[in-house]
Amino acid sequence: xxxxxxxxxxxxxxxxxxxxxxxxxxxxxxxxxxxxxxxxxxxxxxxxxxxxxxxxxxxxxxxxxxxxxxxxxxxxxxxxxxxxxxxxxxxxxxxxxxxxxxxxxxxxxxxxxxxxxxxxxxxxxxxxxxxxxxxxxxxxxxxxxxxxxxxxxxxxxxxxxxxxxxxxxxxxxxxxxxxxxxxxxxxxxxxxxxxxxxxxxxxxxxxxxxxxxxxxxxxxxxxxxxxxxxxxxxxxxxx
Amino acid sequence: xxxxxxxxxxxxxxxxxxxxxxxxxxxxxxxxxxxxxxxxxxxxxxxxxxxxxxxxxxxxxxxxxxxxxxxxxxxxxxxxxxxxxxxxxxxxxxxxxxxxxxxxxxxxxxxxxxxxxxxxxxxxxxxxxxxxxxxxxxxxxxxxxxxxxxxxxxxxxxxxxxxxxxxxxxxxxxxxxxxxxxxxxxxxxxxxxxxxxxxxxxxxxxxxxxxxxxxxxxxxxxxxxxxxxxxxxxxxxxx
DNA sequence: ATTTCCATGATTTTCGAAAATATTCTATTG
DNA sequence: CAATAGAATATTTTCGAAAATCATGGAAAT
Numbered sequence: 001x002x003x004x005x006x007x008x009x010x011x012x013x014x015x016x017x018x019x020x021x022x023x024x025x026x027x028x029x030x031x032x033x034x035x036x037x038x039x040x041x042x043x044x045x046x047x048x049x050x051x052x053x054x055x056x057x058x059x060x061x062x063x064x065x066x067x068x069x070x071x072x073x074x075x076x077x078x079x080x081x082x083x084x085x086x087x088x089x090x091x092x093x094x095x096x097x098x099x100x101x102x103x104x105x106x107x108x109x110x111x112x113x114x115x116x117x118x119x120x121x122x123x124x125x126x127x128x129x130x131x132x133x134x135x136x137x138x139x140x141x142x143x144x145x146x147x148x149x150x151x152x153x154x155x156x157x158x159x160x161x162x163x164x165x166x167x168x169x170x171x172x173x174x175x176x177x178x179x180x181x182x183x184x185x186x187x188x189x190x191x192x193x194x195x196x197x198x199x200x201x202x203x204x205x206x207x208x209x210x211x212x213x214x215x216x217x218x219x220x221x222x223x224x225x226x227x228x229x230x231x232x233x234x235x236x237x238x239x
Numbered sequence: 240x241x242x243x244x245x246x247x248x249x250x251x252x253x254x255x256x257x258x259x260x261x262x263x264x265x266x267x268x269x270x271x272x273x274x275x276x277x278x279x280x281x282x283x284x285x286x287x288x289x290x291x292x293x294x295x296x297x298x299x300x301x302x303x304x305x306x307x308x309x310x311x312x313x314x315x316x317x318x319x320x321x322x323x324x325x326x327x328x329x330x331x332x333x334x335x336x337x338x339x340x341x342x343x344x345x346x347x348x349x350x351x352x353x354x355x356x357x358x359x360x361x362x363x364x365x366x367x368x369x370x371x372x373x374x375x376x377x378x379x380x381x382x383x384x385x386x387x388x389x390x391x392x393x394x395x396x397x398x399x400x401x402x403x404x405x406x407x408x409x410x411x412x413x414x415x416x417x418x419x420x421x422x423x424x425x426x427x428x429x430x431x432x433x434x435x436x437x438x439x440x441x442x443x444x445x446x447x448x449x450x451x452x453x454x455x456x457x458x459x460x461x462x463x464x465x466x467x468x469x470x471x472x473x474x475x476x477x478x
Numbered sequence: 479a480t481t482t483c484c485a486t487g488a489t490t491t492t493c494g495a496a497a498a499t500a501t502t503c504t505a506t507t508g
Numbered sequence: 509c510a511a512t513a514g515a516a517t518a519t520t521t522t523c524g525a526a527a528a529t530c531a532t533g534g535a536a537a538t
Contacts, residue, residue: 057492061297169332317521
């Protein structure tokens with residue numbers, strides 16, 4: 001059965017209580033890795049995790065195996081686990097793979113999407129805009145909780161675009177790649193982001209939305225450029 | 240130590256000795272699911288698995304978590320695991336996703352592939368042909384071990400085609416989708432395959448190879464057709 | 479000075495029992 | 509007879525100790 005948290009969203013705020021400790025460990029570990037609470041490259045000692053989360057080895061190991069499949073954790077046999085390192089190569093590969101997956105899913109959604117699909121795009125675009133406005137009002141303070149809410153809205157918008165593709169695999173892959181790339185985005189969003197190019201992300205979103213609703217082939221091009229711009233700025237910051 | 244290499248010509252990693260029991264459980268479970276030794280849809284009771292493989296719960300659960308990420312196993316919280324069911328929808332989605340992934344990887348490989356890439360294609364094509372000839376000689380007997388060897392060679396050929404793509408993600412996804420679709424192919428290969436359309440698979444492989452070595456855009460079209468033909472025949476047999 | 483070997487401590491991996499939860503069966507009620 | 513509640517059973521999930529393995533450091537040998 002697919003994990004509802006994977007589909008539902010990114011953040012640790014579980015709308016539903018996890019049924020097992022293994023599931024809880026998975027969600028908390030993933031949230032901490034993505035948000036940087038567990039530093040990239042750092043070894044994940046089981047004894048330390050046991051104390052940190054108040055769990056036993058079994059559910060922790062289960063969660064770590066899952067996270068390893070999602071490339072958030074690496075491991076060597078008998079040598080334990082570590083938070084997957086960040087690298088320019090990885091963000092590049094993740095971004096290009098994401099573009100491949102999401103552009104195909106967007107093409108199919110534009111072909112098959114109905115009124116509900118369109119409504120979902122408009123609704124999530126609006127919600128994202130509201131959140132961006134709210135954060136602009138309290139400018140200066142890069143509150144990490146607020147940033148996480150915005151990232152969740154951002155994810156919901158992009159997911160709405162491809163939600164009518166009809167392929168569970170493409171949607172799951174898109175979710176996984178979204179999580180992976182979020183690891184790279186978050187530091188630059190919470191940090192004070194000096195030297196970032198002046199970029200109107202909201203305008204990019206609006207263009208993508210408009211093209212998608214027009215069922216125009218431009219939508220995939222705009223989507224790819226949107227992701228490549230973000231990736232390039234991250235890579236530049238990783239000098 | 241029990242060597243699964245006799246049963247599993249399935250993957251390259253199956254030939255190397257697993258370092259942990261969890262890894263061994265993963266390999267043996269996967270081989271048994273793909274080969275049909277564990278029936279699709281059937282519940283995987285831990286007590287039964289413990290006896291069958293002579294392992295404790297921990298490594299078994301670890302392996303099952305990994306297999307769940309690869310869509311070979313499904314589970315519901317507190318209700319245990321089951322072999323992932325087979326369905327027309329799944330083989331369709333898996334095939335189309337595989338085409339998306341491998342065609343992109345083939346395009347990149349044709350763009351960047353060097354002499355070693357070409358040599359790998361020619362070598363694996365030859366090895367596959369030898370195996371097919373060997374099996375044609377002993378026709379009538381659909382030996383499951385021989386079929387597994389052939390599937391392994393088949394996989395190696397297709398992997399050689401895309402091996403120069405430069406993306407670890409695309410290669411890993413292709414491997415996973417290859418395993419998934421193998422579950423669907425094996426029954427029809429071991430069974431006596433009545434009513435199958437007369438199809439020269441070797442000729443298809445040669446055409447794909449030739450086009451790839453010519454760096455012709457036809458290669459991706461031929462590859463897609465190759466996979467779609469197989470998928471269609473499987474779906475037809477699933478009436 | 480460098481290497482090799484072994485003891486020591488740290489860490490991962492595995493096990494089987496215990497706890498938690500689901501499922502089945504039976505008895506009872508409406 | 510159908511439906512329900514509760515006990516009994518089956519199964520999953522979790523725990524902490526034990527076993528296996530790796531990492532570290534120091535002594536002996538070259």
